[in-house]
Amino acid sequence: MIALLKQLTSGAFKDGAIARILLNEFWSNGVAPTYREYAAAWLRAKEAHTRPNPEWAFLSDKADLKDTKDWKQLRTKKRST
Structure with missing residues (x-):
């Protein structure tokens, strides 16, 4: 398929x-x-x-068993660099 x-x-x-x-x-x-x-x-x-959807990044991190407790702060930091 x-x-x-x-x-x-x-x-x-x-x-x-x-x-x-x-x-x-x-x-x-x-x-x-x-x-x-x-x-x-x-x-x-x-x-x-x-452009990527933030929700997809969150779900991807969650699926990879990454710590998502401070996820929003982490993504904000990555976006600003």
């Missing part, structure tokens, strides 16, 4: 947050897109996504 999506997006497809959020949007709306429709929607979503 990943190989097909890569083929349909000229190698651009990545199985990451954008892919999962997009799929969740389809499913939440009761839509089962074809692979071609999903690939086209993924390309549009990827183009529209111009």
Whole structure:
């Protein structure tokens, strides 16, 4: 499936947050897109996504079992450097 999506997006497809959020949007709306429709929607979503979402960084740190107690302060510090 990943190989097909890569083929349909000229190698651009990545199985990451954008892919999962997009799929969740389809499913939440009761839509089962074809692979071609999903690939086209993924390309549009990827183009529209111009900067990282802070929520994704938090979830990534949490998934990596990093201490998230002072997470907001840490990210503010990283952003200012």
